[in-house]
Amino acid sequence: MTKTVTKGASRRQFMTGAAATAGMAAAASFVPTRFAIGAKAPVKVGIMLPFSGTYAMLGNSITDAMKLRIEQAGGRLGGRPVEYATIDSEWTPAKGQIKANKLVKKDRVDFVVGPVHSGIAMAMSKVLLRDRMPIWIIPNAGNNLLTRDHCAPHVFRTSFTNWQSAHVAGELMAKEGVKTVVTCTWKYAAGIQMMEAGKASFEKAGGKVIKEIWVPFPDVEFQAYLSEIAALKPDAVFSFYSGGGAIKYVKEFAAAGLRDTIKLYGPGFLTEGVSRAQGEAAEGIKTALHYADNLGTPEDNAFRAAYKKAYGKDPNVFSVQGYDTGSLLLQGMAAVGGDVGARADLIDAMETATFYDSPRGVWRMSKSHNPIQDIYIRRVEKGRQISVGIGAKQLEDPGTGCKMIA
């Protein structure tokens, strides 16, 4: 039963495995008292991530790395075996609430890990923010609100806020002598919050945003906007795109000849996990993010080697977030000896956890439960994200509006 999932197992194998253990688990779940926990009832971890559609790669990276971390620690959380309940979050918020409800009511999970998409996170929050809900760990979705106005004791984030990397990328443009900027981005929560943060730090440093272009999400026909940018002749363009959109945008930006006279900047998602597909068009683009491919610390080297061995490919920032999600679960559960009933102690342990072994470098939780972490300046070289320095050391999101900040 401990071996619900082995390293490198495909989702299909996992599903069959999970189905097989589900029956046994049902029998075990009649005894949820503290004594019974000692009898090795499994901890239930709900995973709600995209396994289909545009963001499927992100969902797989996070899940793979989280399971790798837990396997490395013996496959147990606080001495108890782990059972995963996996649900495909898909790529739109429409069904977010129903799916989160299923994890809580039907699967009766102790933890929820998810999602990738900020909009789906808001849908899930309608279910999960209530008292006595499972502890919620967000391994990607950077929506500022989740650790600001909507922050809650049982909600943790192991990734970033949209503010963090965009704030540093905005400063970077000013530092590199850029005076005028056009922003061009998808119009949804993540894009809006990142442009806001980038614009604020860029203008504070003396730059000027001369036009804001908003592209309907998930439109990928950029030609009209590129002509508009060419006519405006800014020093630089500041953009947030990710996945397939980022590939197409960066390729077309180069093919339209814009990069000869206009520099392209953005939060690191513009090239993260997609720079190989972007090919030559991405070379030299500078972005800001909380991870890079050449950090070279012993922790990072060990992680990259283990990930590659298990899954046959190089990790990316999403895998790092998944890995640290595993760490957070391990540290929290170890502190309470696997007793999720000791909720206050569990939350306290997760809040004070420090991630010395994180591939991204040491980080810890802020009072609003978001990582306080280094933000790197990266440059794309031969398809790799090469760190050229730290843009902000141990950067903390302001957490504005969070009641947990005294």
Next chain:
Amino acid sequence: MDIAQFLVQVLNGVQYGFLLFLVASGLTLIFGIMGIINLAHGAFYMFGAYVAFWLTGVTGSLAAGILLGLPFIIAIGFLIERFAISFLYSRDHLYQVLLTYGLILIFNEMQKILWGTDFYSVPVPEVLSGSIPLTENQAYPVYRLFISLVCLGIAASLYLVIGRTRLGMMIRAGASNREMTQALGVDITKVFSVVFSLGAALAAFSGMIGAPVSAVYPGMGDHILIISFVVVVIGGIGSIKGAFIGAMLIGLADTFGKVLLPELASMTIYALMALVLLWRPQGLFGRPAT
């Protein structure tokens, strides 16, 4: 907007129109002419892009990839028509919706098993990789112009084949009255198999030839499906000329919507569709319902 900028945006709009016609051309055949509701159109498009990615990697050339991949897709289209769709001609449209929705799920799962969930791209062929200077700081990729030419060729051949040849006559006859055409001695089963495989091949072909300007990733066909239906409906069901003009209208409306009314950019094409249908419920070149 000065005149140079205006002309550049017209070029963008027309070029987008060509791309739209290209992706909608297969649906014009299958839905427009044969009247089959094919929700799997976007899935064929995606499958084409993945096949192009795969075979271009193997052979080192996009042209070779397309030439090798197309027969394979035509065969798949033929088998699907013969063993699934052909049983549903006499039934309600709902059965076609269910079946082709099922095909989407199968294609998506196959794509995941065969190629995983990573993002890929296909390089632009070396000979077409240049750009033509347009304004002082903007250039136009040659490959995009090449796609426009290919699209013009496809539009012209479809128009001639459907409108001017014996096969086209049989297709049109079969679509408007299947039994009568059969009674007149036409092997309608064969005709429909050919048209369906051709439609599927066109969808896949647009995914293949579009792969270098796009990216290859899961779910890339979803958007294509909706916009293709919009093109066919605006143009008028059953009209190649209509689909072509519809695609151009949408291309221009979308481009100028983005520049002039950015807040409403996501709605312009649907507003255009609503207006056209209010004015002519049968679409621009469709025959009025009798």
